[in-house]
Amino acid sequence: MSFRTRLTLWYAAVLFVSLLAMSIAAYFEIGRARSEVLRRAGVPDNLIAKDQQEDFEDVSEILAWYGLPAAALALAGGWWLMRKTMIPVAGLTRAAEKITARNLSERLPRTNRGDELDRLTAVFNDMLARLDDSFNRTREFTLHASHELKTPLTVLCGETETALRDESLSAAERERAASQLDELRRLARIVDGLTLLAKADAGQVALKLELVRLDELVRDNFEDARILAEPQGVRVELTVCEEITLPADRHRLRQLLLNLADNAVKYNQPEGRVTMSLRRADDVAEFTIANTGPGIPPETLPRVFDRFFRGDPAHSPTVDGCGLGLSIVQWIVSAHNGSVKIKSAPGQLTTVTVRLPLQA
Secondary structure, X not given: OXXXXXXXXXXXXXXXXXHHHHHHHHHHHXXXXXXXXXXXXXXXHHHHHXXXXXXXXXXXXXXXXXXXXXXXXXXXXXXXXXXXXXXXXXXXXXXXXXXXXXOOOOOOOOOOOOOHHHHHHHHHHHHHHHHXXXXXXXXXXXXXXXXXXXXXXXXXXXXXXXXXXXXXXXXXXXXXXXXXXHHHXXXXXXXXXXXXXXXXXXXXXXXXXXXXXXXXXXXXXXHHHHHHHHHHXXXXXXXXXXXXXXXXXXXXXXXXXXXXXXXXXXXXXXXXXXXXXXXXXXXEEEEEEEEOOOOOOOOOHHHOOXXXXXXXXXXXXXXXXXXXXXXXXXXXXXXXXXXXXXXXXOOOOEEEEEEEEOOO
């Protein structure tokens, strides 16, 4: 029930009680006055009682002919006034609903009348300004920190690779150096992902749009997925691959497809299956990838695109991941004005559907 409806019902209840109280008071006041006049005139009590009954009928008739229409008119006028009063509130609500983390610099429209609604709008705008400043500081810190980490990580990776080429290392030392190199490369991938997302949040990543054969990228991704899946014995299938050309950033689409294929292979069961398909659906290209992994619980599903979020099955030490892959996928899809959805449940297929418009 809307706030306007509740106000109207409360107003109607108050109006009804007021009308009832006024009618009762009028009945008793008129009856008392006429009874005193009749008693002073020497009228018997039985006639006075009969006259009181006539008073009740007169008051009821007045209430029916004048009171109820007046109440209906007052109720209609009150509803109209409430509707006019709530129009600015509805407009403010619509404007607030459009504000997200990507457009915190926008402000809600003010009436500049100095009333309660205008002051509330000013408070909201001040809050948005503080949030925008906080988000900008966080983005700047992430961007600067990831940029500063790149150089030492590159140096450490190079030094470790050089050490691995030293033939004088023992088997234990070589194994330890190889493990360190894997962790350094993993940390480098995390830094690269953070840098990309921080730049994307700041609007510093521009897409290089060109006509791209999406089916060719999907076939290349299918071959890459087969290579990734071979050590785990996972079977990769490409069921449908229609020829589709669309304006897009080729590099980002390759990154999107590779991230999805990598997740589908990593979070799968031994001897499992990964299925891909590419179809044309009206004016969009629809890419679907499904795997036979452990599934995602319903309470976890809304958070899979959050940065650094990993579901319980992903915390296995045998699975390499940092929780940024799907966040990058979501950004790439949004940058192309598309949509991405995940359908999953424990013990069932996990299906990711990406829809990209065929026109810019």
